[in-house]
Amino acid sequence: xxxxxxxxxxxxxxxxxxxxxxxxxxxxxxxxxxxxxxxxxxxxxxxxxxxxxxxxxxxxxxxxxxxxxxxxxxxxxxxxxxxxxxxxxxxxxxxxxxxxxxxxxxxxxxxxxxxxxxxxxxxxxxxxxxxxxxxxxxxxxxxxxxxxxxxxxxxxxxxxxxxxxxxxxxxxxxxxxxxxxxxxxxxxxxxxxxxxxxxxxxxxxxxxxxxxxxxxxxxxxxxxxxxxxxxxxxxxxxxxxxxxxxxxxxxxxxxxxxxxxxxxxxxxx
DNA sequence: TATCAGGCCCTAG
DNA sequence: CTAGGGCCTGAT
Numbered sequence: 001x002x003x004x005x006x007x008x009x010x011x012x013x014x015x016x017x018x019x020x021x022x023x024x025x026x027x028x029x030x031x032x033x034x035x036x037x038x039x040x041x042x043x044x045x046x047x048x049x050x051x052x053x054x055x056x057x058x059x060x061x062x063x064x065x066x067x068x069x070x071x072x073x074x075x076x077x078x079x080x081x082x083x084x085x086x087x088x089x090x091x092x093x094x095x096x097x098x099x100x101x102x103x104x105x106x107x108x109x110x111x112x113x114x115x116x117x118x119x120x121x122x123x124x125x126x127x128x129x130x131x132x133x134x135x136x137x138x139x140x141x142x143x144x145x146x147x148x149x150x151x152x153x154x155x156x157x158x159x160x161x162x163x164x165x166x167x168x169x170x171x172x173x174x175x176x177x178x179x180x181x182x183x184x185x186x187x188x189x190x191x192x193x194x195x196x197x198x199x200x201x202x203x204x205x206x207x208x209x210x211x212x213x214x215x216x217x218x219x220x221x222x223x224x225x226x227x228x229x230x231x232x233x234x235x236x237x238x239x240x241x242x243x244x245x246x247x248x249x250x251x252x253x254x255x256x257x258x259x260x261x262x263x264x265x266x267x268x269x
Numbered sequence: 270t271a272t273c274a275g276g277c278c279c280t281a282g
Numbered sequence: 283c284t285a286g287g288g289c290c291t292g293a294t
Binding site: 208 | 273274275276277278
């Protein structure tokens with residue numbers, strides 16, 4: 001168990017940010033995260049955030065997962081103080097970070113997310129993991145399910161995942177799993193690609209469009225300049241950025257700003 | 270009962 | 283290339 005003092009890091013906000021659907025609050029303030037076949041609990045204390053894992057596992061995995069080596073204070077400082085909207089959004093969401101999640105998990109997750117609501121996305125993913133994911137056990141005996149590998153989904157018929165409530169998105173996931181298994185889509189290569197190339201490659205997946213591709217680039221490949229535009233962001237752009245989002249000013253970390261805006265829109269009263 | 274949710278595919282024009 | 287209908291399901 002290790003304790004880390006970090007600015008601009010709030011597990012609760014990350015849990016509610018909609019970038020990860022395998023993190024949830026167990027009891028008040030205690031969160032669990034599953035990534036690949038790993039399991040972690042974490043919570044905030046006065047001394048800092050407690051990660052219930054070894055130093056080795058923290059260093060080799062979770063530190064990067066939560067992007068803790070990155071100083072978000074620098075991003076926050078660069079926000080134009082005359083931009084009242086973004087200032088307010090960032091102030092509300094400043095505990096959010098861009099996670100570094102698994103590529104395959106993000107492809108499937110954001111295929112499922114389209115034209116869907118957060119509550120159902122959670123249900124879909126839970127059911128899919130319980131049905132097709134490997135059963136695992138944490139050190140304390142907690143049973144959990146890993147995310148299903150492409151190999152587990154590729155043999156299914158197009159509509160098989162409707163039983164997991166995916167609806168018409170079932171065939172998107174199954175066909176993409178087949179493309180990955182066959183080598184038609186090479187995840188290892190995509191990880192090496194720069195943002196534009198990776199996005200272009202991801203767009204070849206059946207069911208992956210502009211918005212989903214950008215989410216994958218942002219949350220798996222950690223391309224912080226990716227700026228997914230969904231209906232909510234579209235509305236904000238139309239309302240507050242008629243002359244366009246200040247891309248120059250935020251170049252290189254536009255995705256961080258997108259997340260602040262997204263979180264704010266989801267949680268403001 | 271109708272609408273729409275963190276879109277995308279496909280077909281017409 | 284752009285516009286618009288269709289798509290699973292469930293919350294409102």
